[in-house]
Amino acid sequence: MALAAAFLLFLLAAPSVFATNYPVVWDLTTNYSSWATRPLIAGDTLTFSYSSGSHNVEVVNKNAYDSCSSSNALQTHTGGTNIITLAEGPTYFICGFPTHCTNGMKLQITARASSSTPSSTNTTGSTPAAGSTGAAGLSSVTPLMFGFPLVLFALTS
Numbered sequence: 094m095a096l097a098a099a100f101l102l103f104l105l106a107a108p109s110v111f112a113t114n115y116p117v118v119w120d121l122t123t124n125y126s127s128w129a130t131r132p133l134i135a136g137d138t139l140t141f142s143y144s145s146g147s148h149n150v151e152v153v154n155k156n157a158y159d160s161c162s163s164s165n166a167l168q169t170h171t172g173g174t175n176i177i178t179l180a181e182g183p184t185y186f187i188c189g190f191p192t193h194c195t196n197g198m199k200l201q202i203t204a205r206a207s208s209s210t211p212s213s214t215n216t217t218g219s220t221p222a223a224g225s226t227g228a229a230g231l232s233s234v235t236p237l238m239f240g241f242p243l244v245l246f247a248l249t250s
């Protein structure tokens with residue numbers, strides 16, 4: 094029973110370690126300062142949606158973001174639907190179509206470090222702090238959740 098309860102706990106807690114997708118309606122009317130307050134985490138994805146041919150999505154550095162410059166874009170995405178996986182730290186998006194960025198079509202986000210990619214890889218051999226075992230244990234056990242229905246079946250039959 095304790096085992097089943099433990100698995101159930103993992104089952105309930107596990108979804109928090111999965112990446113979240115955030116839709117971005119990419120247009121000239123959305124307030125992207127407000128948009129950027131979402132609790133983004135490294136590994137999450139942004140799905141930009143816009144009318145193909147009317148906009149694009151350019152990933153740029155901070156200077157280019159501030160000055161709305163497309164000339165040294167790090168990435169240029171077109172086609173109307175773009176899924177972009179966030180790295181830890183800031184990412185700057187602008188629309189490269191003339192006047193769109195200066196009219197507010199620019200999004201600056203910051204993704205926090207993901208707890209499912211532990212920075213504590215060097216704690217092996219030392220006693221992990223009680224508070225840190227939760228996240229580390231969880232991510233290593235997550236694959237087991239796919240076997241949970243089988244375990245439940247075995248326990249109840």
Ligand SMILES: *[C@@H]1O[C@H](CO)[C@@H](O)[C@H](O)[C@H]1NC(C)=O
Pocket residue numbers: 124125126127
């Ligand atoms: C966008 O939202 C921010 C924060 O909610 C607000 O301060 C700002 O005035 C808004 N900008 C426009 C153009 O409405």
Ligand SMILES: *[C@@H]1O[C@H](CO)[C@@H](O)[C@H](O)[C@H]1NC(C)=O
Pocket residue numbers: 213215216
């Ligand atoms: C090991 O972890 C500590 C704290 O968790 C950190 O300050 C240190 O930089 C890490 N060392 C290496 C080599 O990653």
Ligand SMILES: [Cu+2]
Pocket residue numbers: 147148149188189190193194198
């Ligand atoms: Cu645009």
